Amino acid sequence: MNRRLFPAPTVLALAVLALAACSQGAPVNTAAPQETTAAPPPPQQSVPDPDADPVARASPPTLTPVALGTFEPGNPVAQATTGKLTIDDLELKGENGSLYKTERVAIVRGGDQYSAGQTYGATMQVEASQTIELRRVIEQVPPKETPANAFCGTVPTGFIALARVTESTGDVVKLIALQGSDLPAATAQGVGLCASMFYMGKAAEKAPA
Numbered sequence: 001m002n003r004r005l006f007p008a009p010t011v012l013a014l015a016v017l018a019l020a021a022c023s024q025g026a027p028v029n030t031a032a033p034q035e036t037t038a039a040p041p042p043p044q045q046s047v048p049d050p051d052a053d054p055v056a057r058a059s060p061p062t063l064t065p066v067a068l069g070t071f072e073p074g075n076p077v078a079q080a081t082t083g084k085l086t087i088d089d090l091e092l093k094g095e096n097g098s099l100y101k102t103e104r105v106a107i108v109r110g111g112d113q114y115s116a117g118q119t120y121g122a123t124m125q126v127e128a129s130q131t132i133e134l135r136r137v138i139e140q141v142p143p144k145e146t147p148a149n150a151f152c153g154t155v156p157t158g159f160i161a162l163a164r165v166t167e168s169t170g171d172v173v174k175l176i177a178l179q180g181s182d183l184p185a186a187t188a189q190g191v192g193l194c195a196s197m198f199y200m201g202k203a204a205e206k207a208p209a
Contacts (some may be wrong), residue, residue, distance in 0.1 A: 037049035071199035097144035151177035171201030
C-alpha cells in the first residue's frame with residue numbers, strides 16, 4: 001500500500017497550530033503573587049505558681065498610744081471635767097461619769113499647728129519635738145452631776161490631744177480638747193481650743209546607785 005507522506009513544513013505548521021489552540025484555552029495569570037502573612041500567635045498568659053511564696057504587703061503604720069492607764073487630776077480644770085481619768089485604747093473615762101469614745105487619727109509634734117497660728121506645744125507647754133497623740137471623739141457622755149463640765153461644755157468635743165512627759169515628780173499627761181469637725185491643722189476651719197489640763201501619774205522610779 002502506498003502511504004502519502006506529508007512534507008516536513010506541513011507537519012511543523014500543524015504542530016504550531018495545535019500549540020496555539022491549547023494556549024488560547026488556558027487563561028494566563030499575569031498578576032504578581034500575593035504575599036500571605038500568618039496571624040501572630042496569641043500572647044502567653046502567665047499562670048501563677050502555686051508553690052511560689054506570697055508577696056508580703058506593706059502594713060499600715062501603727063499609731064502607738066502615748067499614755068494608757070489611770071491618772072490623777074493635776075489642776076482644777078482636770079478635776080472639774082473628769083476627776084480621776086482612765087485612758088484606754090478606745091476611750092477616756094472620767095471618775096465623774098464622763099466618757100469619750102475615741103479613735104486615733106494621727107501622731108503629731110508639739111511644733112505642729114492645730115489651727116492657724118496655734119501650735120500644740122505652745123498650748124500644752126511641751127517641746128516642739130514632743131510626740132502628741134491626736135484622737136477623734138466619736139461619742140461622748142457628759143459628767144452625770146454637772147453635764148456642763150464636759151470638755152467643750154455644751155458643744156460636742158471634736159478632738160483630744162494627749163502628750164506624756166516625765167518630770168522629777170513623775171509622769172505627767174497633758175491634754176487639750178478641741179471643738180470642730182475638721183482635722184486639726186494650720187488650714188482647718190472651725191477648730192478651736194475648749195480646755196487645757198494635765199494629770200499626774202506614778203512617780204518615776206530612781207535607778208539604784
